[in-house]
Amino acid sequence: MYRVYFENFRQKVALTEEEQELIQAHLMTRKIRKKLYILREKDICKFVVFVEKGLLKSYSTGENGAEHIIQFAPENQFILDIYSFLTGEQATYNIQAVEDSELIIISKSSHETLLKKSHKYETFVRILVTDAYIELQQRLNANISLHPDELYIAFMHKYAHIAQRVPQHMIASYLGLAPETLSRIRRKIAGRNS
Amino acid sequence: MRTKQHIAIIGATGSMGSAISKSLCRGNYRLLLCGQDTKKTEKLLAEIRRDYHNADVTIAPCIKEASWEAEIIILAVPCCTEKEIAERIRKVVNQKIIISLTNPVHKDLKSMVTDVNSSATEALQQLLPYAKVIKAFCTTFAADFETPVIDGNRFDAFIAGNDTEALENVSELISCSGFNPVIVGDLSASQTLERMQFLLIQLDLKMIMAEKQAGKSYIINS
Ligand SMILES: NC(=O)c1ccc[n+]([C@@H]2O[C@H](COP(=O)([O-])OP(=O)(O)OC[C@H]3O[C@@H](n4cnc5c(N)ncnc54)[C@H](OP(=O)(O)O)[C@@H]3O)[C@@H](O)[C@H]2O)c1
Numbered sequence: 441m442y443r444v445y446f447e448n449f450r451q452k453v454a455l456t457e458e459e460q461e462l463i464q465a466h467l468m469t470r471k472i473r474k475k476l477y478i479l480r481e482k483d484i485c486k487f488v489v490f491v492e493k494g495l496l497k498s499y500s501t502g503e504n505g506a507e508h509i510i511q512f513a514p515e516n517q518f519i520l521d522i523y524s525f526l527t528g529e530q531a532t533y534n535i536q537a538v539e540d541s542e543l544i545i546i547s548k549s550s551h552e553t554l555l556k557k558s559h560k561y562e563t564f565v566r567i568l569v570t571d572a573y574i575e576l577q578q579r580l581n582a583n584i585s586l587h588p589d590e591l592y593i594a595f596m597h598k599y600a601h602i603a604q605r606v607p608q609h610m611i612a613s614y615l616g617l618a619p620e621t622l623s624r625i626r627r628k629i630a631g632r633n634s
Numbered sequence: 635m636r637t638k639q640h641i642a643i644i645g646a647t648g649s650m651g652s653a654i655s656k657s658l659c660r661g662n663y664r665l666l667l668c669g670q671d672t673k674k675t676e677k678l679l680a681e682i683r684r685d686y687h688n689a690d691v692t693i694a695p696c697i698k699e700a701s702w703e704a705e706i707i708i709l710a711v712p713c714c715t716e717k718e719i720a721e722r723i724r725k726v727v728n729q730k731i732i733i734s735l736t737n738p739v740h741k742d743l744k745s746m747v748t749d750v751n752s753s754a755t756e757a758l759q760q761l762l763p764y765a766k767v768i769k770a771f772c773t774t775f776a777a778d779f780e781t782p783v784i785d786g787n788r789f790d791a792f793i794a795g796n797d798t799e800a801l802e803n804v805s806e807l808i809s810c811s812g813f814n815p816v817i818v819g820d821l822s823a824s825q826t827l828e829r830m831q832f833l834l835i836q837l838d839l840k841m842i843m844a845e846k847q848a849g850k851s852y853i854i855n856s
Contacts, residue, residue, distance in 0.1 A: 441725065441726070464728070465728060465763075465764045466728070466729065466764075467728060467729065468705070468728055468729035468730060469702065469725075469726055469728065470640075470702065470703065470704075470705065471699070471702045471703045472703070473703075476638075476664070477637055477638065478637070479637055480636035480637040481636075482636055483635050483636050483637045545729075547729060549799065550729060
């Protein structure tokens with residue numbers, strides 16, 4: 441129920457049993473069925489989600505209702521609308537289960553209490569934020585410098601485990617490509633490899 | 635709020651459980667019904683689907699699974715079973731809202747099972763220290779759900795609890811069910827609410843007795 445979360449924690453910051461107990465008391469565990477939402481845009485994101493098992497995605501919607509996938513969160517990943525979480529403004533993301541999933545939910549009030557109560561938690565969060573920042577820079581770099589073919593190859597290289605679990609149209613949406621463009625790229629690469 | 639909240643109703647097949655389930659179908663909720671008897675639970679589900687076309691409702695495989703999936707858990711069960719149920723759901727309810735409706739009254743309705751200066755709801759909170767236990771609906775009779783508005787006034791439904799956000803959340807839920815939510819205080823106020831309901835039950839019994847003895851007319855005082 442909390443295993444993956446605390447394994448992740450301990451890889452970054454050492455924890456005693458008592459410290460784990462204190463933190464665990466503030467974490468909510470939830471199951472969610474495939475296709476259901478944990479957050480809809482225009483609500484306020486008052487929590488951080490950690491995926492213990494399963495797969496979630498976040499997306500924003502374009503003017504024509506098109507889905508722009510921002511992030512896939514498989515097990516051992518965090519997902520939230522950080523803008524809404526930090527400012528208290530309306531969320532611009534939707535967060536939806538792609539598979540039946542098991543989650544840890546850390547509410548904003550629990551998060552704030554833990555930041556005050558647990559030095560270890562504070563350190564853990566600082567490391568998470570730093571890692572997320574690096575990830576963001578890499579994604580930004582890739583998006584502005586890589587050709588769509590290279591973007592797809594880089595995605596398949598980095599996220600092969602996710603690619604097997606989601607339909608092609610979701611990968612296209614994540615890469616900012618039209619589904620037809622992605623099919624063309626896939627055919628091209630398959631031709632090159634055969 | 636656009637995101638649906640998931641609510642588990644434990645004891646959904648009972649008088650209170652079924653009335654609450656039906657009243658919440660109109661709201662933006664996904665309901666997970668838990669009953670002990672599959673046939674009764676399926677009958678309730680069929681009734682809800684027949685009467686409320688937009689209801690998002692399903693039968694939960696068991697109490698623990700329902701409580702794991704939900705963020706709000708309504709315990710619409712007899713007081714004497716709360717301890718056993720609390721033990722079954724303890725691991726999956728950290729930080730979740732648990733609504734207790736219980737009236738801790740002996741089966742003969744003549745006395746209360748709780749001691750002075752204590753309440754069934756505070757005892758439940760002790761069993762589930764990391765959950766947000768809220769007392770609600772205990773002074774509402776199951777029959778009231780049929781007509782929560784009389785002469786244009788909504789019935790008051792009293793709420794007690796320690797967590798401000800949880801109290802707000804439960805207030806919304808109570809408004810959705812048709813009643814007027816009134817926050818009366820922290821969880822210790824549930825002592826008063828439980829005794830208040832005990833008194834109401836005594837008055838009800840008196841009325842019934844009087845009705846029996848004197849045809850339709852009866853006197854409540856003395
Ligand atoms: N009735 C009222 O007007 C009223 C008003 C305010 C508060 N309350 C309080 O609300 C609660 C429910 O009252 P009620 O009148 O609705 O009772 P009820 O009609 O007897 O319903 C009780 C429900 O709990 C289930 N249940 C019984 N034992 C259980 C166990 N060990 N594990 C799991 N589920 C169990 C029952 O399942 P089965 O159907 O399979 O037996 C049923 O669904 C009580 O605490 C009562 O004090 C009642």
